[in-house]
Amino acid sequence: MTVEVWADVVCPWCRLGHAYLEQALAAFEHSDDVTVVWRSFELDPAAPRQQEGTLTDHLVAKLGRDRQEIHELNGMITARGCEVGVDFRFDDARPGNTFDAHRLLHLAADHGLDAALMDRLYAGYFTEGLPIGDPATLELLALEVGLDGDEVRAVLASDQYASRVRRDEAEARELQVSGVPFFVFDRRLAAAGAQPADVLLAGLQQAWDSRTDTL
């Protein structure tokens, strides 16, 4: 059975939803038979490759609030992260365009390394303050999870896998995805948003049951 997850690597709710899905899978008796497929979704396709400064700088400049206010607004997400062991450091985060990150995730999927790369990209962006749109950074993170350097550089230097990113995004429109994360269980059931583990577990179970019903 597959679980498809539309997500963006700069989306904190996606990172939380990922953690909730891991909790759900840990509690699901058939998790060995579940394949998680990462599907591309860009929250801001028009974002520049790299933005000046950090996410907090950006919000301060754009919204005219002071740093403390932005910090408090992010407090809800930070607190949720704490509960599931995710260390959100928005004051350090360096936003940018995520199209190349998604292209590399498709390369990684062809080598069974997409889950590892997704984890690495999330940690790089949310915790380590790495610039998510910088090709040299992306190359480094891809090599760390075991991808081949020549292949990675060839992808970054071309438009390889662009059509797979676009295809995922077109399917999101078909499914009327109104935001991410967005979970689809076995193409039967969907869950929109960072739903808690018990809801995702119920989705897994329900999709599994309706699957075996038809055997």
Added chain:
Amino acid sequence: MTVEVWADVVCPWCRLGHAYLEQALAAFEHSDDVTVVWRSFELDPAAPRQQEGTLTDHLVAKLGRDRQEIHELNGMITARGCEVGVDFRFDDARPGNTFDAHRLLHLAADHGLDAALMDRLYAGYFTEGLPIGDPATLELLALEVGLDGDEVRAVLASDQYASRVRRDEAEARELQVSGVPFFVFDRRLAAAGAQPADVLLAGLQQAWDSRTDTL
């Protein structure tokens, strides 16, 4: 206590989330002390005022699938709608730009009629096949819920309330909203996505408890 809901009137997951919130409020002992505040969010700010044809026509043209495939893809949402008494008729839906609808919702809020107008807009778009971006249609729906015709026409003929729509959308960026519906309970707790009624009820309860703790 307030519950803020960022939503768009053409977003089926928002319509479902609205139904789940109503269920949660029906089960919440302090629901009389809860004010629901609708906050503006445009899924597609660049959408033309009115699009040719129906949502299904649009998806068929854009994605190269046949009508039956699109129908099946929408089946998940339609089934969820059935469970909560929402009649989604995507084959009839006539998409368009929702900026004017959001401006009218702010006018309605000033008269305590925003909940009624939200319901009316959802029904008009999802069930009755009314063109959501058409000023004459919007005027009609606004009058039906009791707004004053002169006021409605003055808003539609000007840019009144545009700044309130933009303010809501700026706040969504501050809160790193990655999609809609997005619920914020008493500015303390957030829930991203069409979370089920029991999750929203838990959010209401938790926000309420932490509120009374501080009295």
